[in-house]
Amino acid sequence: MRTVAEHTRVVHALLDPVFARLAAAPAEHLPIDDPALAGRATATSLVSEIPLPPFDNSQMDGYAVRLADFPPPPIEGALELRLGRTTAAGDPPIEHEPGTAAPVMTGAAIPIGADAVIPIELADPPRFGELRRAGDPAPQGSVRFVAAPAPAEFVRTAGSDLPAGAILLDAGVRLTPSRIGLLANAGVRSVPVRPKPRILLVSTGDEVSAPGEPLAPGRIYDANTPLLASALRGAGADVEVCRVSDSPDALRRLVVEEGSTADVLVTSGGISAGAYEVVREALAGLGAEFTGLALQPGGPQGCGGLALPGGGSLPALCFPGNPVSSALSAELFLLPLLRAHAGRPALRPSEHLPLAHAVDSPPQKHQLRRGRVDEAGRVHVTPPSSHLLADLASAEVLAHLPVGVDHLPAGAPIEIWRIDD
Numbered sequence: 001m002r003t004v005a006e007h008t009r010v011v012h013a014l015l016d017p018v019f020a021r022l023a024a025a026p027a028e029h030l031p032i033d034d035p036a037l038a039g040r041a042t043a044t045s046l047v048s049e050i051p052l053p054p055f056d057n058s059q060m061d062g063y064a065v066r067l068a069d070f071p072p073p074p075i076e077g078a079l080e081l082r083l084g085r086t087t088a089a090g091d092p093p094i095e096h097e098p099g100t101a102a103p104v105m106t107g108a109a110i111p112i113g114a115d116a117v118i119p120i121e122l123a124d125p126p127r128f129g130e131l132r133r134a135g136d137p138a139p140q141g142s143v144r145f146v147a148a149p150a151p152a153e154f155v156r157t158a159g160s161d162l163p164a165g166a167i168l169l170d171a172g173v174r175l176t177p178s179r180i181g182l183l184a185n186a187g188v189r190s191v192p193v194r195p196k197p198r199i200l201l202v203s204t205g206d207e208v209s210a211p212g213e214p215l216a217p218g219r220i221y222d223a224n225t226p227l228l229a230s231a232l233r234g235a236g237a238d239v240e241v242c243r244v245s246d247s248p249d250a251l252r253r254l255v256v257e258e259g260s261t262a263d264v265l266v267t268s269g270g271i272s273a274g275a276y277e278v279v280r281e282a283l284a285g286l287g288a289e290f291t292g293l294a295l296q297p298g299g300p301q302g303c304g305g306l307a308l309p310g311g312g313s314l315p316a317l318c319f320p321g322n323p324v325s326s327a328l329s330a331e332l333f334l335l336p337l338l339r340a341h342a343g344r345p346a347l348r349p350s351e352h353l354p355l356a357h358a359v360d361s362p363p364q365k366h367q368l369r370r371g372r373v374d375e376a377g378r379v380h381v382t383p384p385s386s387h388l389l390a391d392l393a394s395a396e397v398l399a400h401l402p403v404g405v406d407h408l409p410a411g412a413p414i415e416i417w418r419i420d421d
Ligand SMILES: Nc1nc2c(c(=O)[nH]1)N[C@H]1C(S)=C(S)[C@@H](COP(=O)(O)OP(=O)(O)OC[C@H]3O[C@@H](n4cnc5c(N)ncnc54)[C@H](O)[C@@H]3O)O[C@H]1N2
Pocket: 203, 204, 205, 207, 208, 220, 221, 222, 223, 224, 225, 268, 269, 270, 271, 272, 273, 274, 277, 297, 298, 299, 300, 319, 320, 321, 322, 323, 325, 386
């Protein structure tokens, strides 16, 4: 039986060229305010054409002053400065008149020649009086200060966040809200993003009914298509879904007709030892290889490049039909590659926590148990059967019982992956 690590290598060999091609493909350009931008990955690095902030501005509502107007400390009594003209946020910078204190608001340009800001609370009086902007009659009055500011105090200098010409984001970086904000701050209007991988997702099985169909005896509703589609989309793929009955011809036709517009084919079901294994029958002849893994759930797996009539090849991953098996197959073998393409950490957060109770596992298989973590930080795992979808739906963690482990006592540390996002 193939190990999980060996199958992971086989999947990488099949899909790494797909992701490398997509990462080098012409970028899609999305407007900075496109709701679809969040979560995409940059296709190229982006450089700031302007410094951030673009000009020296005030960090406080207060007075812009010149240090040279202050005597060396200590100041006897208070220093009185004439009122200068006011700069509000959005005004162009004005010339600072020596010997004045010029009202300046948070975010407003520091008057040229001023080199520090004193917050209004530290002025006497501690409130603004008559304010005169550029072009108004000259201001009257004065304001007093008991201490000199430090050089550049409360001045946010141009480029102090990022100088002009600096890299805003590298290529392959996930667009989080703060990164989108950074690009917007630098005036970027259109963002080059990596194309999403296009996945053709096919569920098989004569027993599988589409939503809304009456449930005939012996049939079940299709869980895998919505489950896998949402998992793959959540990890950054564009997914087209199809259901085919247990007809190898219908599946082969689908691959031939739709395969050239997809980057990867993903199937669920129809690959184990039964008499009607549609995926195995349809795709083995086209180039997929079907194997047993030392893994539970997820034992049966298929994988390979399918020969297309035009000469191309369609990489295919064939997951087993049990819902937990197909979900965990995606979790192990495909989601990490999709997440990495979307600039996210490939792997789930992992840690070792103590088991709340003893657990047995078949030693020849790597068992992935679903579970929860209690308030004391101990892991409780649930039964291993791969039809237990309600159990997976309420799981917080996947607990790993690797090959060679047949029993772990209560309190033993176990590796868990957090899956409750
Ligand atoms: N004799 C053997 N039988 C089985 C073996 C084996 O080694 N020898 N392996 C078992 C394991 S493990 C798994 S996992 C399954 C995998 O079977 P298939 O990939 O061929 O999947 P199906 O037989 O089509 O379906 C399995 C199970 O899952 C249900 N299913 C399928 N599609 C869906 C769907 N879209 N939504 C919800 N549920 C679905 C299906 O009804 C079956 O109950 O084989 C074991 N048997």
